[in-house]
Amino acid sequence: MTTRSAVTRRRVPLRSTCAAPHTCPPSVRMAVLSHVPYFASLPPEDLTQVDNRMTALSWAEGDPLYQMGDRAEHLYVLASGHVKVGGTTAAGDESITDILSPGQLFGTMMTLGEPVHTDTATALVTTCALRIDQQSFRDILTQHPTVALRVLDDVAARLARTKSGMSRRLANTVPQRTAAALLTLADTVGQATDDNGTLLQLPLTRADIAALANSTPESVSRTMSEWRRSGIIDSGRRWTAILDRDRLTQIADGTVS
Known part of the structure; x- marks a missing residue:
């Protein structure tokens, strides 16, 4: 059995030390993008084109990357840190739907059928993410049909996860x-x-x-x-x-x- 002292020894202090915009080495950006399901099979030269359309930004612990009700104009790829995504229930209580790790893509935009954000993304620790705007994302979809197909699959999967999650929360x-x-x-x-x-x-x-x-x-x-x-x-x-x-x-x- 793990003792309290054993776990405590593994603890590393978490501190807010971010600044935006953020300089992220090209090798790190490419490594992160290569793990995003949308872009995983793209050859290096195409992945470089995707990277060129991205902007690296960072947020301090507790800062929102975007908030519920904001216009949905960007997608994000988490490069480092952790982000919690959630909203507020009808009763005014906080609801968290996901905790994100590096390599995960999040956010939404009109291209994906959502004109405004339906949740809030908040940095749990000092966080860096790559951000892409709607027009640049449309250009990628036009240039790379395989990415467009993956986006359609992802939208369908999001809907299925939402319905499944709601059912489990009501029943369990x-x-x-x-x-x-x-x-x-x-x-x-x-x-x-x-x-x-x-x-x-x-x-x-x-x-x-x-x-x-x-x-x-x-x-x-x-x-x-x-x-x-x-x-x-x-x-x-x-x-x-x-x-x-x-x-x-x-x-x-x-x-x-």
């Missing part, structure tokens, strides 16, 4: 939703530990995890405190460690309580 219990949220974070931003655990080292509060799980901070706090006593997880300021992934998976599936 608080422990199931909380376990599913932690497992999703483990898969996207987790770091393997020496004892086969997974460390989530992000400045996420219980309120943030509650927003991911579509629950209240009080309910999630009670659930996670119980799991901590049972040795399923451990946690501290700005980190959570998953110690028993199998048990957490069973809880998410509803096979154990």
